[in-house]
Amino acid sequence: MFKQVELKYDFNALEPAIDELTMVTHYTKHHATYTNNLNSTLEKDSWLAGKTIEEILAGLDNVKDEAVHTAVRNNGGGFYNHNLYFDTLSPNGGAAPKGALAAAVDKAFGSYDSLKEKLSAAAIGRFGSGWGWLSTNKAGELKISSSPNQDNPLFESKGEWSPIFGIDVWEHAYYLKYKNVRADYVKAIFDVADWDRVAEYYGQFAG
Numbered sequence: 001m002f003k004q005v006e007l008k009y010d011f012n013a014l015e016p017a018i019d020e021l022t023m024v025t026h027y028t029k030h031h032a033t034y035t036n037n038l039n040s041t042l043e044k045d046s047w048l049a050g051k052t053i054e055e056i057l058a059g060l061d062n063v064k065d066e067a068v069h070t071a072v073r074n075n076g077g078g079f080y081n082h083n084l085y086f087d088t089l090s091p092n093g094g095a096a097p098k099g100a101l102a103a104a105v106d107k108a109f110g111s112y113d114s115l116k117e118k119l120s121a122a123a124i125g126r127f128g129s130g131w132g133w134l135s136t137n138k139a140g141e142l143k144i145s146s147s148p149n150q151d152n153p154l155f156e157s158k159g160e161w162s163p164i165f166g167i168d169v170w171e172h173a174y175y176l177k178y179k180n181v182r183a184d185y186v187k188a189i190f191d192v193a194d195w196d197r198v199a200e201y202y203g204q205f206a207g
Contacts (some may be wrong), residue, residue, distance in 0.1 A: 001039050001063075002035055002038055002039055002053060002079055003035070003120070004027070004032060004035050004079075004083065004131075005082075005083040005086055005087045005124075006084075007027065007086060008090065009089075009090060009091050011023040011024050011090040013026070014192045016092055016188075017188040017189065017191045017192045018089075018177070018192065019176060019177045019186070021172065022104050022172075022173070022176045022177055025172065025176070026082075026168075026172060026173060027082075027086060027107060029149050030078075030082070030170075030172055030192040031079070031082040031083075031086070033194070034074075034075045034078030034079045034082060034150070035075075035076075035079050037071065037075040037078075038072065038075040038076050038078075038079045038163055041068060041072055041075060044068045044071075044084070045063050045065060045068050045072075047059075047062045048061070048072065049061060053076060053079060053080050054080075054154060054159070054162070056072065056076055057076055057080060057152070057154045057155045057157030057159075058154055058155070058157075058158050059095065059158070059159070060072060060073060060076075060155060061072065061158070065131065065140045066083055068160075073150070073151070073155065074121065074149065074150050075150075075153055077149070077150030077152055077155060078150040078153065080149055080154070081131060081152055081163075081166055081168070082168070082182055084163060084164075084165070084201075085166050085167075085168050086164050087194075087197060088164075088165050088166075088193065088194050088197050088198050088201070089189075089192045089193065089194055090192060090193075090194035090197065091192065092194070093192040093193045093194040094190065094191045094192060095191065095193070095195060096195065097112060097114045097195040097199060098195070098199070100140075100195070100199070100202065101135075101195065101198065101199040101202045104136070104140055104141070104142050104202070104206075105112065107142075108141065108142040108143070109144075109163055111144070115134070115144075118189055119132055119133075119134055119144050119165075119167065120132070120186050120187065120190075121153075122144050122145060122146040123146065123169050123182075123186045124162075124169070124182055124183050124186050125146065126146040126147075126148070126169050127146065127148075129148070129169070129170040129171065130146055130149060130151070130169055130170070131146060131149040131150075131151075131152065131155055131166045131167060131168055131169060132144070132145075132146045132148050132165075132166065132167040132169060132186070133145050133147065133152065133163045133165070133166050134148065134163065134165040134198075135153040135161040135163045135164060136161070136162055136164055136201075136202055136205050136206045137160055137161050137162070137205075137206070138206060139206070140202075140204070140206035141151060143161065152166070162185055162201075162205040164198050164201040164205065165198045165200050165201075167186055167189050169182060169185075169186070186195065
């Protein structure tokens, strides 16, 4: 059974960047639904048994039944993506990356400001629902991308790239506060981005 990541902060702790009602709805409704739907699908294919969510998404081609494949892609992606999203936000966030992650950012993008500019463009420019991503590979290289719906680089690259920070640009993530001005929401995300936690993911996946 997969479980939602436990929040390290109260639902209102990310204000004004993310309002309390959006957080409650996003976490207790949307994320919970993805999690429950994923768990109800696991018994429908023996290949899924006992695997981590990373193993499932990277190896999803092993699920041959089209309906099960689609259900796991959508709900497994939604579960994984939201776990990462909520776990890399913090009311104490907003500071620039440090240490090995900062060095990797400078190498890949030239500066943190450049990273923010490129990642913001990827998130804002995603047509319809989806995500903007910062990902790493085992060599510690970084790249920026965007994915539709609940897809992510782990699924798309079959495990070659692992996301370490994601900006959710489904309307449910921002519409109650920001309406159709996605760019304002994306800008505000960086005020609560927990780069220390992102660095832990970087260290886990890189090298």
